Amino acid sequence: MSNDVWVVAEHARGQLSESTLETVGKGRELAHATGGKLVALLLTDDERNQINSLAAADLILLARRPEFREFTPEAYGGAIEAALKEAPPRLVLMGSTSVGLDLLSVLSARTGFACLDSCTRLDLRASQLLATCQIYGGKLFVEVALSSATTLVAVVPGSFAKPADQPSGRPEVRELTLPADLPVSRITFHRLIEPPSGDVDITKVPILVAVGRGIQNADNLPLAGELAEALGGAVCASRPVIDQGWLPLTRQVGKSGMTVKPKLYLALGISGAPEHLEGMKQSELIVAVNTDPKAPIFGAAHYGAVTDVVELIPMLTEEARKQGLKKAS
Amino acid sequence: MNIAVLTKQVADLVEGIEIDASGRAVDRDSIRYILSESDDHALEEALLLKERSQAHVEVFSLETGEVRDGLCTALAKGADRVVMILAGQETPPSNHAAARMFASVLKGLPFDLILTGVRAIDDLDGSVGGLLAGYLGLPYVGLVRKVELVDGAATVEKEYPGGFAAELGVKLPAVLGIQAAEQPPRYVPVTRLRQVMKTAQVEEQEAEPASEEPVSVERMYKPEEGAGAAMLSGSAEEIARQIVNLLSERRVTR
Numbered sequence: 128m129s130n131d132v133w134v135v136a137e138h139a140r141g142q143l144s145e146s147t148l149e150t151v152g153k154g155r156e157l158a159h160a161t162g163g164k165l166v167a168l169l170l171t172d173d174e175r176n177q178i179n180s181l182a183a184a185d186l187i188l189l190a191r192r193p194e195f196r197e198f199t200p201e202a203y204g205g206a207i208e209a210a211l212k213e214a215p216p217r218l219v220l221m222g223s224t225s226v227g228l229d230l231l232s233v234l235s236a237r238t239g240f241a242c243l244d245s246c247t248r249l250d251l252r253a254s255q256l257l258a259t260c261q262i263y264g265g266k267l268f269v270e271v272a273l274s275s276a277t278t279l280v281a282v283v284p285g286s287f288a289k290p291a292d293q294p295s296g297r298p299e300v301r302e303l304t305l306p307a308d309l310p311v312s313r314i315t316f317h318r319l320i321e322p323p324s325g326d327v328d329i330t331k332v333p334i335l336v337a338v339g340r341g342i343q344n345a346d347n348l349p350l351a352g353e354l355a356e357a358l359g360g361a362v363c364a365s366r367p368v369i370d371q372g373w374l375p376l377t378r379q380v381g382k383s384g385m386t387v388k389p390k391l392y393l394a395l396g397i398s399g400a401p402e403h404l405e406g407m408k409q410s411e412l413i414v415a416v417n418t419d420p421k422a423p424i425f426g427a428a429h430y431g432a433v434t435d436v437v438e439l440i441p442m443l444t445e446e447a448r449k450q451g452l453k454k455a456s
Numbered sequence: 457m458n459i460a461v462l463t464k465q466v467a468d469l470v471e472g473i474e475i476d477a478s479g480r481a482v483d484r485d486s487i488r489y490i491l492s493e494s495d496d497h498a499l500e501e502a503l504l505l506k507e508r509s510q511a512h513v514e515v516f517s518l519e520t521g522e523v524r525d526g527l528c529t530a531l532a533k534g535a536d537r538v539v540m541i542l543a544g545q546e547t548p549p550s551n552h553a554a555a556r557m558f559a560s561v562l563k564g565l566p567f568d569l570i571l572t573g574v575r576a577i578d579d580l581d582g583s584v585g586g587l588l589a590g591y592l593g594l595p596y597v598g599l600v601r602k603v604e605l606v607d608g609a610a611t612v613e614k615e616y617p618g619g620f621a622a623e624l625g626v627k628l629p630a631v632l633g634i635q636a637a638e639q640p641p642r643y644v645p646v647t648r649l650r651q652v653m654k655t656a657q658v659e660e661q662e663a664e665p666a667s668e669e670p671v672s673v674e675r676m677y678k679p680e681e682g683a684g685a686a687m688l689s690g691s692a693e694e695i696a697r698q699i700v701n702l703l704s705e706r707r708v709t710r
């Protein structure tokens with residue numbers, strides 16, 4: 128068995144995803160510390176725009192096929208499974224993303240390799256690899272020793288810094304020979320559905336008033352709207368608020384929503400689950416209000432307060448109006 | 457069209473969760489159980505499919521947490537049959553073991569679709585849906601928000617970041633990890649639930665034992681409280697003033 132670390136490269140609309148670049152950086156560090164190589168597994172229809180971003184890899188295993196243009200779980204999974212069984216590495220990293228989550232568990236069952244989801248830290252301690260995973264919406268951390276020969280790990284995007292500069296060397300690129308008898312995929316890609324248009328683009332709004340389930344009910348949403356108006360910003364939300372149909376999908380922040388970096392992110396009644404933090408933790412100023420002093424959002428916020436948002440929001444609006452906060456337009 | 461829905465109970469995060477004396481597991485006495493949120497969405501999507509195409513919906517849960525109430529609720533919402541799978545063990549199984557047990561019960565049964573929540577808050581070793589698909593050799597798609605049945609196949613919408621989604625065609629039988637149903641999960645009035653509970657038939661079925669323990673937990677811990685944010689205190693009015701002062705000083709809105 129080798130001490131190699133593999134990273135399953137993800138791409139969307141031709142571009143390698145940010146989370147892949149972060150994972151490659153961390154994976155390289157771990158591989159090199161244990162005398163292994165960082166191997167990027169790239170399944171694509173056209174690698175030309177993608178290979179340059181993978182300069183930090185020691186080796187790129189490339190499978191180029193027209194059907195790898197768009198992700199489909201079985202075609203990708205079958206190819207990765209074959210490659211893994213051929214030469215199992217020590218560690219296989221993928222994103223805890225829409226792509227990685229479709230691969231992780233199926234691959235684990237198919238190969239018998241252990242798997243872990245929601246990893247936010249990887250450490251090497253006395254030659255033991257340790258993964259830290261967040262469960263219960265970020266309320267508990269679990270430290271797991273990766274003691275199996277091969278472990279598959281899905282990493283929460285944003286957990287590792289993207290390496291500042293790319294190494295100057297060029298990784299070796301090797302074509303992955305896929306077995307001729309790969310089963311035909313029972314899943315086919317039909318089309319990409321674009322985000323709905325016509326609403327405000329929350330990724331471009333500098334002031335966001337974000338509401339979570341703590342807003343209690345739809346009747347309280349106009350209060351958030353008035354506050355956003357008083358601050359000259361817009362309202363966005365966590366997933367449950369969107370799933371309830373209280374706000375359109377365009378306003379969702381997080382893993383399956385938008386990633387925002389506003390000047391101000393006012394998180395009102397949001398617990399701060401990893402899937403939410405993923406979309407907003409790079410905001411310049413985060414102020415969180417929650418009735419639960421243990422809410423994980425306070426770990427990501429710059430300022431926090433423990434109080435009822437339904438009571439607080441109108442007071443904020445009034446105070447903002449009084450101080451004439453809104454930018455004169 | 458036969459649909460199986462797999463559900464489980466998880467800790468209600470509104471209550472606190474405690475770590476047990478071993479430091480490696482959750483103290484189960486500290487937990488109040490509720491249906492896992494995305495499983496609730498999986499059930500809702502199955503019931504929508506039932507309404508649209510006369511599907512037969514069966515719900516399966518392993519015997520952990522307070523399963524019986526959850527299964528009765530599923531019946532009250534419109535499931536045709538509910539089954540509690542006897543796991544024959546005290547501690548909650550890992551997802552690998554759970555998926556093996558589900559596989560032993562579902563294997564050979566004529567289900568066209570198996571729906572489950574894409575992820576539960578206590579998932580550590582992957583998701584039950586993906587593992588089950590792997591064991592049964594079925595296709596799996598997760599983060600699904602819409603399912604349509606067309607000529608023995610499913611057309612599904614799978615979510616991607618930034619508001620994008622992909623429409624995929626999936627041959628049946630298949631396993632789907634539901635992220636969100638097409639409408640919020642329906643609500644059952646307590647009176648109706650009580651009525652159903654009086655006559656509810658929760659069938660029991662034994663699973664083949666599975667004792668896979670694929671991850672070795674070194675320790676569990678809570679994030680350090682108070683790490684991170686500088687906390688503002690006072691009455692709600694005082695807090696409101698402090699927040700607005702802060703924005704004003706930092707010229708956030710200019």
Ligand SMILES: Cc1cc2nc3c(=O)[nH]c(=O)nc-3n(C[C@H](O)[C@H](O)[C@H](O)COP(=O)(O)OP(=O)(O)OC[C@H]3O[C@@H](n4cnc5c(N)ncnc54)[C@H](O)[C@@H]3O)c2cc1C
Binds near residue numbers: 339
């Ligand atoms: C694959 C996947 C993708 C996901 N994608 C996303 C995503 O894109 N975006 C996203 O947000 N989530 C996403 N989630 C869901 C995520 O895991 C959480 O469930 C969600 O973020 C929780 O939203 P919330 O904080 O509003 O609700 P909760 O976790 O229920 O928190 C509500 C909070 O409000 C507080 N509260 C209650 N009442 C009050 C009050 N009166 N005043 C003040 N505070 C109060 C509570 O203490 C609690 O902390 C995803 C999950 C999965 C599995």
